[in-house]
Amino acid sequence: MYSDDDFIQLSALQHFIFCRRQCALIHIEQVWVENLFTAEGRVMHEKAHEERFQESKGVRVERGVALCSKRLGLNGKADVVEFHRQGKDWLAFPVEYKRGKPKNDDCDMVQLCAQCLCLEEMLGACIPEGAIFYGKPRRRLPVMFDDELRRKTEDTVRQAHAFISAGITPKPEYMKKCESCSLMGICMPRSMEHSLSVDKYFKEALKEE
């Protein structure tokens, strides 16, 4: 069980998988910069949260649902949690909204699975499935919360906790995905990766004397 001070945000998992430096800048150094991609994503999330509650044909839809897991030390919000009627019960089904298309890594699935683990702890229920809605194409991708995804998610949570509590921001390293990163202007991966540390600078300078 984590104490309240040690909680990390659900979004940190996605940032941690995408780029360790991005995760450190946002969750250790508290830096945030909006770009076209994050603005589009924010508008999409705000739309997803507009109507807080709907019900039709055996499906109840709750938006902007606050989530928390004491066991995993996580908190945040689910865009949408649908509750599907199953006899007398309602089965939770989390849905995450993403502006772009499915990614090559599984950061979106890990983030959704972490939402599932929070909901399971909060509701005392077992949730087998959820979905990610991608803006391009406008389609839902079903996600099964199988043992492998659950294991990967819990491993990522542990690693992200250790990384954030260590409080060390890694050096930048230019990658293709930097082009879509909102922190590109602050991070400056192209120019910074060749810069010398102060220690190295003095060593190089002493060698030249």
Ligand code: SF4
């Ligand atoms: S610009 Fe690249 S290296 Fe820097 S935080 Fe973003 S993804 Fe990471």
